[in-house]
Amino acid sequence: MLKDTFNRVHDYLRISLTDSCNFRCQYCMPEENIQCMPSSKLMSSQEIDHLSSVFVSLGVKKIRLTGGEPLVRKEFAEIAQRLAKYPVKLTLTTNGVLADKFLPVFKDTGIKSVNVSLDTLKPDVFYAMTRRNQFNKVWQNIMLLIEQGFHVKINVVAMEGVVENEILDFVALTQDLPVHVRFIEFMPFEGNRWVSNKVVTATQMLKLVRESYQIQKLSDDINDTAKKYVVPGHKGTFAFITTMSEHFCGTCNRLRLTADGKIKNCLFGKEEIDLLSVLRNGGDVEPFIFKSVQRKYAVMGGQFEHGYKQTTATELENRSMIRIGG
Numbered sequence: 329m330l331k332d333t334f335n336r337v338h339d340y341l342r343i344s345l346t347d348s349c350n351f352r353c354q355y356c357m358p359e360e361n362i363q364c365m366p367s368s369k370l371m372s373s374q375e376i377d378h379l380s381s382v383f384v385s386l387g388v389k390k391i392r393l394t395g396g397e398p399l400v401r402k403e404f405a406e407i408a409q410r411l412a413k414y415p416v417k418l419t420l421t422t423n424g425v426l427a428d429k430f431l432p433v434f435k436d437t438g439i440k441s442v443n444v445s446l447d448t449l450k451p452d453v454f455y456a457m458t459r460r461n462q463f464n465k466v467w468q469n470i471m472l473l474i475e476q477g478f479h480v481k482i483n484v485v486a487m488e489g490v491v492e493n494e495i496l497d498f499v500a501l502t503q504d505l506p507v508h509v510r511f512i513e514f515m516p517f518e519g520n521r522w523v524s525n526k527v528v529t530a531t532q533m534l535k536l537v538r539e540s541y542q543i544q545k546l547s548d549d550i551n552d553t554a555k556k557y558v559v560p561g562h563k564g565t566f567a568f569i570t571t572m573s574e575h576f577c578g579t580c581n582r583l584r585l586t587a588d589g590k591i592k593n594c595l596f597g598k599e600e601i602d603l604l605s606v607l608r609n610g611g612d613v614e615p616f617i618f619k620s621v622q623r624k625y626a627v628m629g630g631q632f633e634h635g636y637k638q639t640t641a642t643e644l645e646n647r648s649m650i651r652i653g654g
């Protein structure tokens with residue numbers, strides 16, 4: 329069991345399959361110097377399989393494939409097929425643009441729930457945010473996933489100047505569609521020009537929603553990062569991921585593996601331990617996994633000591649989101 333010094337049991341692993349992406353979201357990657365890792369540095373399908381088997385033997389029960397964009401990894405199908413043999417809930421976070429091509433793979437490998445990122449319902453704003461003209465394709469794929477019976481969550485990064493104008497439209501979507509919209513507070517990563525006053529908090533968003541809807545709080549599971557709500561009578565739900573304004577570190581059960589095989593015990597943690605090199609040198613990765621878990625900080629990777637409002641992006645040390653794996 330992967331228990332840390334604060335008695336938190338870690339049974340959820342997020343594996344980044346690549347640091348490359350077919351989109352260019354401004355909040356995720358630096359605008360310049362985008363250099364993807366050479367493929368020799370990426371974990372191979374076999375190495376992902378091997379490391380996953382160790383994590384599963386240590387109690388991991390859920391694996392999320394992410395990136396970069398996991399569906400641009402050319403071995404995606406092979407990786408998902410290899411992981412399907414483990415007794416885990418296998419799931420995926422994607423920008424959605426290639427989802428239609430992979431539906432048979434999702435079905436084959438027991439992926440039942442897919443998180444699709446979509447920050448706006450306006451094609452022109454979508455282009456400005458992602459630098460790609462793919463709103464219609466992503467939207468069609470969300471509809472397709474719903475029709476095909478997948479549990480679909482829509483991840484919306486709450487960007488100031490955008491979310492205020494669109495939050496009611498997103499909540500309106502839940503009336504007839506069984507989708508679960510999650511508004512994520514904007515987080516700081518290397519090169520994403522985060523400033524604390526650009527964070528639109530859940531409290532601010534809830535105020536906007538309450539001006540138009542009577543809403544009801546739903547109960548959340550113990551390890552949930554999202555605080556869920558419903559408009560009574562609506563088929564879908566909406567939620568807030570309050571990483572900045574109200575962290576949920578006390579019940580954190582997550583570990584991350586970067587595409588180059590480094591374990592990160594926290595999204596904001598500075599420390600990484602290179603499991604892939606240990607594996608490639610014929611060593612045993614297990615003690616290094618325990619070491620990483622033991623070194624996990626209580627809150628926010630030991631950063632943001634004075635709260636997010638007093639924090640500037642330059643004080644923080646971290647990779648960009650695209651290179652960590654969200």
Ligand code: SAM
Nearest residue numbers: 355356395396397422423445483514515649654
């Ligand atoms: N490419 C996939 C996608 O976009 O869903 C998976 C990787 S992406 C890094 C994972 C999630 O992180 C996405 O939902 C994305 O919106 C979110 N994300 C990226 N940068 C963020 C930031 N600065 N603050 C909050 N969420 C962010």
Ligand code: SF4
Nearest residue numbers: 349351353356396423
């Ligand atoms: Fe790519 Fe996802 Fe990052 Fe956007 S959020 S640049 S789609 S990895």
